[in-house]
Amino acid sequence: MILLNKTFKNREAEHVDIEDRGYQFGDGVYEVIRVYEGRLYAMEEHMERLDRSCREIQMSLPYSLEEITNNIKALVTKNELSTGIVYLQITRGAAPRVHQFPDHAQSILTAYTKPMDRPHQLLASGIDVVTLEDIRWLRCDIKSLNLLGNVMAKQEAKTKQCQEAVFIRDGQVTEGSSSNVFVVKDNQVITHPATNLILNGITRVKVLEWLKDKGIEVIESAPTPEQLTTADEMFITSTTMEVMPVISLDGTTIGSGQPGPITQSLQQAIVEDFDTKEV
Incomplete structure (x- = not known):
């Protein structure tokens, strides 16, 4: 139906x-x-x-x-x-x-x-991602049907046996091909601000609310590729991937190579949220 x-x-x-x-x-x-x-x-x-x-x-x-x-x-x-x-x-x-x-x-x-089941195995183990040039148009904030740039990036990630591609535009990390990107360093969380260069994801907005509730500082500023590779933790968010740990970037291990404590606390937050809300 x-x-x-x-x-x-x-x-x-x-x-x-x-x-x-x-x-x-x-x-x-x-x-x-x-x-x-x-x-x-x-x-x-x-x-x-x-x-x-x-x-x-x-x-x-x-x-x-x-x-x-x-x-x-x-x-x-x-x-x-x-x-x-x-x-x-x-x-x-x-x-x-x-x-x-x-x-x-x-x-x-x-x-x-x-x-579609929740991606339980990947949520527990984390995923591998690659970085690619952001070749998309300048109105990524509109959730339009024009997704060819995203599709090409996702296919490139698949070719390299990774689950997601992370876009870089003019030396700054914007977002994933179908996700938002977060970097954790020294108990601070860094993510690109909600401008025309990213889609302001629903899960992204909720994560920002949960981080504020937990008293964790958020810096809404475009991360650099160097900040990704030196991060303590990295995760992506989307409706289907929820709060997904990233354990390697372009073959380089992120942090300990395991889902970190802030990522895991946000994973628990989303479970508690959908368990308690009747929509």
Whole structure:
């Protein structure tokens, strides 16, 4: 069962219009929302970011955030999803192909669910990452469908038997191909500020809140590649990867080569958060 606009339909019976602008131009936005034990996690924050992304590309929401939220909840229930994700996207709609915005296109919302376990093994052991030049456009703060730069980086990481690529732009670390990057040094946490050069991840925002609650100093300033290699700990955050320890960078061991204490405390914080919230 999928959600098409505000109607629940059989997935196999649906198709993409060949002139949908999301298909032809990547002209649209999306969100990936975690589901734990049948409950949508941080749904309000995801809806706020969806609304912002639409406004930034001058595209109207097809329905109110409340109606979208209610329909996504119903989709999770109809598909009996326990642990997994909801993928939601909105495109500017189908229209004869021109680069400028068409006058009469109707934006189209689609969503589907996917079972997906938490990455327990990697959360315990950590991952290996590589650094790559950040070749993406300058509006990474918009969660748009234009992901070719991210896709190419993720493939390069896979080729090198790593789980993530970390972008470097003008000598500064921005973010991962599908994550935000944090560095721990001398009990301080360093991460790129929420500018146009990164996506302000939902998990990123929550981690900043938890660090403040724990009394750990956060420096929102772009780390350097040297700060990564000399870090006591390093971790990335995302909806699907949660708080993921990084144990090596370009083949160099980070810290002790094991998930560090601050990383582990944040992993526990996210478990406590989704365990106690009914969304």
